[in-house]
Amino acid sequence: MSDTRPIGVFDSGIGGLTVVRALTIRLPHENIAYFGDTARVPYGSKSPQVVRDYAAQDTDVLLKHDVKMIVIACNTVSAVALDVVQKRARVPVVGVIIPGAETAVRASKKKRVGVIGTASTIASNAYANAIRQLDSAVQTFSRACPLFVPLVEEGWTEHAATGIIAKEYLFPLMQEKIDTLVLGCTHYPLLKNVINSVFHNSVMLVDSGEATAAAVARVLEEHKLRNKSTLKPNIQCWVSDVPQKFTEVGERFFGQKLGRVQRAAGFTA
Amino acid sequence: MSDTRPIGVFDSGIGGLTVVRALTIRLPHENIAYFGDTARVPYGSKSPQVVRDYAAQDTDVLLKHDVKMIVIACNTVSAVALDVVQKRARVPVVGVIIPGAETAVRASKKKRVGVIGTASTIASNAYANAIRQLDSAVQTFSRACPLFVPLVEEGWTEHAATGIIAKEYLFPLMQEKIDTLVLGCTHYPLLKNVINSVFHNSVMLVDSGEATAAAVARVLEEHKLRNKSTLKPNIQCWVSDVPQKFTEVGERFFGQKLGRVQRAAGFTA
Numbered sequence: 399m400s401d402t403r404p405i406g407v408f409d410s411g412i413g414g415l416t417v418v419r420a421l422t423i424r425l426p427h428e429n430i431a432y433f434g435d436t437a438r439v440p441y442g443s444k445s446p447q448v449v450r451d452y453a454a455q456d457t458d459v460l461l462k463h464d465v466k467m468i469v470i471a472c473n474t475v476s477a478v479a480l481d482v483v484q485k486r487a488r489v490p491v492v493g494v495i496i497p498g499a500e501t502a503v504r505a506s507k508k509k510r511v512g513v514i515g516t517a518s519t520i521a522s523n524a525y526a527n528a529i530r531q532l533d534s535a536v537q538t539f540s541r542a543c544p545l546f547v548p549l550v551e552e553g554w555t556e557h558a559a560t561g562i563i564a565k566e567y568l569f570p571l572m573q574e575k576i577d578t579l580v581l582g583c584t585h586y587p588l589l590k591n592v593i594n595s596v597f598h599n600s601v602m603l604v605d606s607g608e609a610t611a612a613a614v615a616r617v618l619e620e621h622k623l624r625n626k627s628t629l630k631p632n633i634q635c636w637v638s639d640v641p642q643k644f645t646e647v648g649e650r651f652f653g654q655k656l657g658r659v660q661r662a663a664g665f666t667a
Numbered sequence: 668m669s670d671t672r673p674i675g676v677f678d679s680g681i682g683g684l685t686v687v688r689a690l691t692i693r694l695p696h697e698n699i700a701y702f703g704d705t706a707r708v709p710y711g712s713k714s715p716q717v718v719r720d721y722a723a724q725d726t727d728v729l730l731k732h733d734v735k736m737i738v739i740a741c742n743t744v745s746a747v748a749l750d751v752v753q754k755r756a757r758v759p760v761v762g763v764i765i766p767g768a769e770t771a772v773r774a775s776k777k778k779r780v781g782v783i784g785t786a787s788t789i790a791s792n793a794y795a796n797a798i799r800q801l802d803s804a805v806q807t808f809s810r811a812c813p814l815f816v817p818l819v820e821e822g823w824t825e826h827a828a829t830g831i832i833a834k835e836y837l838f839p840l841m842q843e844k845i846d847t848l849v850l851g852c853t854h855y856p857l858l859k860n861v862i863n864s865v866f867h868n869s870v871m872l873v874d875s876g877e878a879t880a881a882a883v884a885r886v887l888e889e890h891k892l893r894n895k896s897t898l899k900p901n902i903q904c905w906v907s908d909v910p911q912k913f914t915e916v917g918e919r920f921f922g923q924k925l926g927r928v929q930r931a932a933g934f935t936a
Contacts, residue, residue: 437717438707443820445909448706451935548817551712559835562828640714666720 400626404429404634405614406465406489408456411439412644413547413584414471415651417494417607418633421469424611425618428625429632431463432471437638437665440547442516442583446478449518453479457486459636459662465489466623469614473515473582473606477524490617497613498580498606499528503536505602506578512571512601513540515582516547525582539574543567543583550585551647555592564592572597580604588650633657638665669895673698673903674883675734675758677725680708681913682816682853683740684920686763687902689880690738694887697894698901700732701740706907706934709816711785711852715747718787722748726755728905728931734758735892738883742784742851742875746793759886766882767849767875768797772805774871775847781840781870782809784851785816794851808843812836812852819854820916824861833861847871857919902926907934 405425407418411434418432433456435441441449453475460468467490470476470483476493484491502511502525513525520542529536546567549560571579579601581587587605594603618624625631634657637644641659648656674694676687680703687701702725704710710718722744729737736759739745739752745762753760771780771794782794789811798805815836818829840848848870850856856874863872887893894900903926906913910928917925 437713439712443708443912444706445911448908448935544821545814545817545823548814552813554814559828559831562831566828639717642714643712666717 399622401466401623402429402625402627403464403466404431404632405467405469406431406460406463407469407471408433408435408460409472409584410434410441410474411436412648412651415648416584416587417469417471417610419651419653420605420607420611421614422631422633424615427627427629427631430634431460431465432633432635433459433662434635434637434644436644440516441472441474442518442547443544444518446518446522449474450479450482453482454486457483461487467492467614467617467621469610470494471584471607471610473584474518477519477522490621492610492613492617494606494610495524495528497609498582498604499525499532501609502578502580502604503529503532505604506536508575508577509533509536510574510576510578511536511538512574512576512579513538513582514543514567514579514586517542517544519582525580539571539576541567541571546589547583547585550588553650555588560589560592561595564589564596568593568596576601578602578604581606635659636662638662668891670735670892671698671894671896672733672735673700673901674736674738675700675729675732676738676740677702677704677729678741678853679703679710679743680705681917681920684917685853685856686738686740686876686879688920688922689874689876690883691900691902693880693884696896696898696900699903700729700734701902701904702728702931703904703906703913705913709785710741710743711787711816712813713787715787715791718743719748719751722751723755726752730756736761736883736886736890738879739763740853740876740879742788742853746788746791759890761879761882761886763875763879764793764797766878767851767873768794768801770878771847771849771873772798772801774873775805777844777846778802778805779843779845780805780807781843781845781848782807782851783812783836783848783855786811786813788851794849808840808845810836810840815858816852816854819857822919824857829858829861830864833858833865837862837865841866845870847873849873850875904928905931907931
């Protein structure tokens with residue numbers, strides 16, 4: 399048995415493509431249907447109420463494309479609206495928080511884990527709660543880094559200003575002597591070099607996208623949803639704003655050329 | 668005759684409060700109804716198509732509150748959707764671009780004007796076009812500054828990183844020896860100190876909000892819409908996300924305590 403239906407992936411915008419990148423490395427023959435809510439991005443500065451409302455609509459976009467499971471490739475949605483998506487979808491749902499938390503707990507020798515993310519993700523305490531449930535001996539230290547997303551979107555991943563800002567954001571976590579840091583936002587893997595240099599490469603960075611790809615592989619096995627084909631997969635993207643900017647910038651996040659990007663119906667006139 | 672109906676003001680979020688601040692200084696007895704689309708902010712990185720769609724909906728929110736005129740306190744909307752608002756509203760409409768352009772043309776002795784704004788505002792060329800129409804001898808030099816809004820929202824208006832970023836953004840305009848700079852985004856007046864220090868106070872900064880308040884006063888006179896009352900005015904705000912963050916951060920933009928902030932209906936479930 400082979401299930402050729404696509405894996406559905408959604409995010410507030412373009413950042414979730416780093417999760418798609420991890421998925422295509424781990425599961426190179428799975429078809430993927432991606433939705434990015436580029437007309438309303440970002441979610442990380444908005445209230446949980448609004449994010450839950452948007453998450454429900456995003457889920458509906460993917461369900462229309464007959465997806466066999468849903469990956470919430472957005473830390474903010476995974477943090478505040480996992481239950482909304484699970485309740486709405488009739489297929490398995492994987493968020494990025496629990497896989498990221500599991501990887502961090504396994505990685506931390508000193509049981510001191512830092513978590514960085516958007517204001518909403520950090521305010522939700524979702525990573526800290528997930529980590530405590532896995533191992534109550536692990537201490538977490540969290541910090542919202544609201545400027546990281548705009549810096550990445552500006553392409554300033556190696557800029558001097560980014561270094562100064564990273565130092566300021568991460569200094570309190572350095573003082574806490576963490577040995578593991580969860581990159582709790584899909585944009586942050588693009589800042590790995592800057593973050594590593596602040597910590598002098600002494601901290602293990604946990605990319606939730608990679609952890610999530612492994613969790614997705616497990617779910618596909620368990621539910622017998624694997625696509626056994628060895629053909630090149632079909633990776634299709636939908637966005638709520640016009641596709642142009644997403645197509646232009648998306649490559650940096652996806653790591654290769656994007657295929658067809660279309661505008662999703664029903665978001666704007 | 669006295670018209671006590673409120674002046675309607677809208678923006679993509681919180682930045683338009685700098686325009687409200689200028690209005691309350693110029694017209695201290697006018698009632699104001701403000702709408703900030705905080706559930707979909709920002710507009711400056713979105714396509715003109717989406718911004719035009721949102722502008723129509725924002726206009727409808729204000730019209731429901733029986734406003735006597737509409738002020739588009741958002742440079743991006745003024746740049747790409749002035750006609751949408753004018754067509755929809757049955758009351759006079761003032762955007763921030765033309766008043767800002769007029770002030771810049773009057774101020775520039777060397778006829779060399781810089782314009783900074785969001786990606787969408789700069790891509791629209793709205794300021795450059797308006798300035799050319801007023802005086803074809805004036806040369807304009809434009810630069811998008813996408814990090815300025817998130818820096819202001821982070822409260823880093825005097826931060827070292829902001830200085831470095833401002834220098835990088837503004838360097839090309841310095842090289843062009845401008846003598847006047849249009850702050851083409853409602854967040855930018857909060858960066859006046861940083862910008863002045865980059866230019867060693869040698870450039871006249873044009874705050875479109877102040878120019879717009881003067882234009883609004885003229886329109887009220889012309890259309891006999893002035894409120895002749897000398898009572899303390901009623902300044903009411905509506906937002907599309909929950910009011911909490913707007914209320915907390917709004918004071919920095921408005922310069923004084925905000926009154927009642929309510930959630931507008933019809934934007935989310």
